[in-house]
Amino acid sequence: MDFNDxxxxxxxxxxxxxxxxxxAKYKSGNSKPNDFANKDALKEAKSWQKKKYxxxxxxxxxxxxxxxxxxxxxxxxxxxNEESKFDVPKGIFEIGxxxxxxxxxxxxTDEQKERYLPPMAxxxxxxxxLFSEPSAGSDVAGLRSKAVQDGDKWIINGQKVWTSGAHFSxxxxxxxxxxxxxEKHKGMTFFFVDMKSPGIEIKPIKQxxxxxxxxxxxxxxxxxxxSQRLGAIGDGWKVAITTLMNERLAVGDANGAxxxxxxxxxxxxxxxxxxxxxxRAVRESIADWYCEASGLKNTKLRTMSALSKGQTPGPEAxxxxxxxxxxLQDIGNFGIDSLDMAGMxxxxxLDIKSFHNAWLGAPGLRIAGGTDxxxxxxxxERVLGLPQDPRADKGxxxxxxxxxxx
Numbered sequence: 001m002d003f004n005d006x007x008x009x010x011x012x013x014x015x016x017x018x019x020x021x022x023x024a025k026y027k028s029g030n031s032k033p034n035d036f037a038n039k040d041a042l043k044e045a046k047s048w049q050k051k052k053y054x055x056x057x058x059x060x061x062x063x064x065x066x067x068x069x070x071x072x073x074x075x076x077x078x079x080x081n082e083e084s085k086f087d088v089p090k091g092i093f094e095i096g097x098x099x100x101x102x103x104x105x106x107x108x109t110d111e112q113k114e115r116y117l118p119p120m121a122x123x124x125x126x127x128x129x130l131f132s133e134p135s136a137g138s139d140v141a142g143l144r145s146k147a148v149q150d151g152d153k154w155i156i157n158g159q160k161v162w163t164s165g166a167h168f169s170x171x172x173x174x175x176x177x178x179x180x181x182x183e184k185h186k187g188m189t190f191f192f193v194d195m196k197s198p199g200i201e202i203k204p205i206k207q208x209x210x211x212x213x214x215x216x217x218x219x220x221x222x223x224x225x226x227s228q229r230l231g232a233i234g235d236g237w238k239v240a241i242t243t244l245m246n247e248r249l250a251v252g253d254a255n256g257a258x259x260x261x262x263x264x265x266x267x268x269x270x271x272x273x274x275x276x277x278x279x280r281a282v283r284e285s286i287a288d289w290y291c292e293a294s295g296l297k298n299t300k301l302r303t304m305s306a307l308s309k310g311q312t313p314g315p316e317a318x319x320x321x322x323x324x325x326x327x328l329q330d331i332g333n334f335g336i337d338s339l340d341m342a343g344m345x346x347x348x349x350l351d352i353k354s355f356h357n358a359w360l361g362a363p364g365l366r367i368a369g370g371t372d373x374x375x376x377x378x379x380x381e382r383v384l385g386l387p388q389d390p391r392a393d394k395g396x397x398x399x400x401x402x403x404x405x406x
Contacts, residue, residue, distance in 0.1 A: 005078075009074060009075070009078060012075050012078055013078050013081075013082060016057075016078060016079050016082040016083075017082050019055060019057065020082055020083060020085075020086050023051060023055075024048075024086040024087065024088050025086065025087050026085060026086055026087065027085060027086060027087045028087065041089070042092065042168060044089055045089035045091075045092045045093070045123070046092075046123045046124075047123075048088050048089050048123075049089075049093055049122065049123030050122055050123050050124075053067060053121055053122040053123065056069050057079065058121045058122065058123075059097060059101070059121045060075055060076050060079055061073060061075070061076045062101070062105070062117065062121060065114070066105075066113060066114075066117035066118055066121065067117060067118045067120075067121030067122060068121070090255065092126065092165065092168075093123060093126070095127060095128055095129050095164055095165060096120050096125075096126055096127030096128070096169075097120065097121065099129055099173070099243050100120070100127040100128075100129065100171075100172075100173050100192075100243075101117065101120055101121075101127075102242065102243075103173055103190075103230060103239060103242050103243050104116060104117060104120075104173075104192070104230070105117065106242060107190075107230035107231050107239055107242075108192075108230060109227075116171070116192075125170040125171060126165060126168060126169045126170055126171075127169055127170070127171045127172060127173070128163055128164060128165045128166045128169035128171075128172040128173075128195070129163065129164070129172065129173055129243065130160040130163055130166070130172045130173065130174040130175070130193075130217060131143075131160070131175060131240065131243075132160060132161055132162045132163070133145060133158070133159060133160055133161060134159060134161055135403070137162075137367075137371075138370065138371050138373070138374050140175070140240060140244070141184045141185045141188070141237060142184060143158075143175065143176065143177055143188070144158060144177060145157065145158025145159065145160065145176040145177060145219060146158055146176060146177055146178075147176040147177065147178040147189055147191075147224075148178070149178070149226070149233075152225065152226050152227075153223050153224060153225050153226060154178075154189075154191070154223070154224045154225075154226060154229070155221055155222070155223060156174070156176055156191075156193075156199075156219045156221075156222040156223075156224055157219055157220060157221060157222075158176065158218075158219050159216065159217070159218050159219070160174075160216070160217040160219075161205075161214075161215075161216050161217075162205075162214045162215075162367075163214065163215045163216075163217050164213055164214055164215075164368075165213065165215075166195065166202050166215040166217050167202050167204050167212075167215050169195050170194070170195055170196070171192055171193065171194055171195055172192065172193050172195050172217075173190070173191070173192050173193075173230070173243065174190070174191045174192065174193050174224075175188055175189070175190050175191075175236045175237075175239070175240045176188065176189060176191070176236070177189075177236075177398065178233065178234070178236075179234065180397065180398045180399040181397050181398075181399060182234075182397060182398065183393075183394075183395065183396065183397065183398065184393060184398040184401065185237045186234060186237070187234065187236075187398055188234070188236025188237050188240070189229060189231075189233050189234060189235070189236045190229065190230045190231050190235065190236040190239040190240060191224050191228050191229050191230060192228050192230060193222070193224050193228065197222050197223070197224070198222070198223075199219060199220040199221050199222035199223070200217065200218070200219060200220075200222055201217070201218040201220065202215050202216070202217050202218075203215060203216040203217075203218070207360075207364075208360050209356075209357060209360045209361055214364075244369075244370070256328050256331075256332070256354065256357060256358040256361065256362075257328065257331045257332055257335065257354045257355055257357075257358040258289075258293065258327075258328075258331065259286060259289040259290050259292075259293045259327075259331070261331070261335075261351070261354060261355075262285075262286055262289060262331050262334055262335065263277070263286055265335060265338065265351060265355075266279075266282050266286065266338070269338050269339075271338075276338055282334075285330075285334060289327055289330070289331060292323055292324075292327050293327070295323065296320055296323055296324055299319055299320055300320065315378055315379055315382050315383055318370070318375040318378045318379055319375075319379065321365070321369060321370070321375060322372055322375050322376065322379075324365075325362050325365040325366045325372075326362075326366070326372075328358045328361075328362040328365065329358065329359060329362030329363065329366070331355070331358055332355045332356070332357070332358030332359030332360070332362060333359050334355075335351075335352065335354070335355025335356075335358070335359075336355055336356065336359055339352070343355075377389065
């Protein structure tokens with residue numbers, strides 16, 4: 001593996017950094033977390049996306065006709081690496097651009113690509129992903145939302161849950177069941193839908209962090225034209241896999257309080273008249289997190305190295321998400337514990353709030369894009385070569401699978 005930039009890559013990195021330095025500020029310890037329930041924050045995020053789009057930095061690897069510049073995969077990663085160093089809005093467009101965009105690029109018609117991809121890249125239109133249901137979380141193929149074909153349209157009924165950003169999205173990608181008489185992976189069909197369609201009801205979910213970024217979405221006789229079907233009838237699982245693979249990359253590394261924040265906090269926090277950093281147990285924890293952070297960095301460099309050679313990366317995204325989400329939760333817990341009982345009090349101190357957000361938000365990251373257990377199975381099967389878990393539903397029609405609803 002060669003982790004060094006080539007001459008061309010180094011020049012491209014310099015261009016990225018130069019533009020970012022002219023248009024944004026480097027991150028500091030006082031950077032505010034994104035809160036897209038706030039209309040001003042949403043407006044700021046759209047403004048930043050538009051600025052990138054106008055300058056050609058929005059979706060580098062997309063074709064020029066859809067808002068990109070046809071850049072290579074490694075150049076896309078270099079841009080992301082440089083942008084992550086700056087205090088700019090993050091989070092609102094990751095689902096649309098990281099998951100919905102690639103699916104539309106692969107399965108939509110040319111006319112649909114011309115209509116929907118440029119506004120997506122520019123930030124004019126926001127997209128969400130409608131997969132999880134009350135009875136289908138990690139097992140997406142267990143979904144029960146129904147699609148019934150009626151001429152050149154489909155009637156959709158059912159419920160989705162944990163849909164990020166549905167309350168401010170313009171469109172969404174949707175997988176539903178059209179045929180319960182076949183195996184569960186074969187009876188699904190995939191669509192994209194206008195989130196303002198009659199019959200769609202969106203209910204934000206109040207989270208333990210105090211925000212409401214997730215939603216319940218109800219479909220009550222919602223009509224979707226057959227022209228908005230992505231892939232063939234019955235190919236819903238195949239299209240969904242494309243989305244899920246991109247989701248692992250999009251969720252990727254967990255953002256928030258990191259080892260540097262823990263180290264700075266331990267240096268200034270008092271522990272019986274001495275800096276908390278003098279505590280051997282604290283130093284040991286920080287050393288462990290530093291090792292994990294270094295491992296994550298080199299894992300991502302391995303991905304970059306593979307992409308630069310035109311190779312397909314392995315299951316690095318699974319490893320990255322498992323380790324980074326757990327580390328984020330541990331660091332948040334450390335910051336709260338260091339304040340004893342006061343650590344549970346609400347405060348406007350940005351350092352303490354970063355630990356609060358890490359501790360409260362990390363469990364969600366350990367679920368999004370595949371739970372820890374699912375990703376460990378991926379690593380076991382694809383890296384270690386272990387056999388798959390036995391499946392009682394294999395070869396059984398979906399309608400015959402026992403459940404609490406049967």
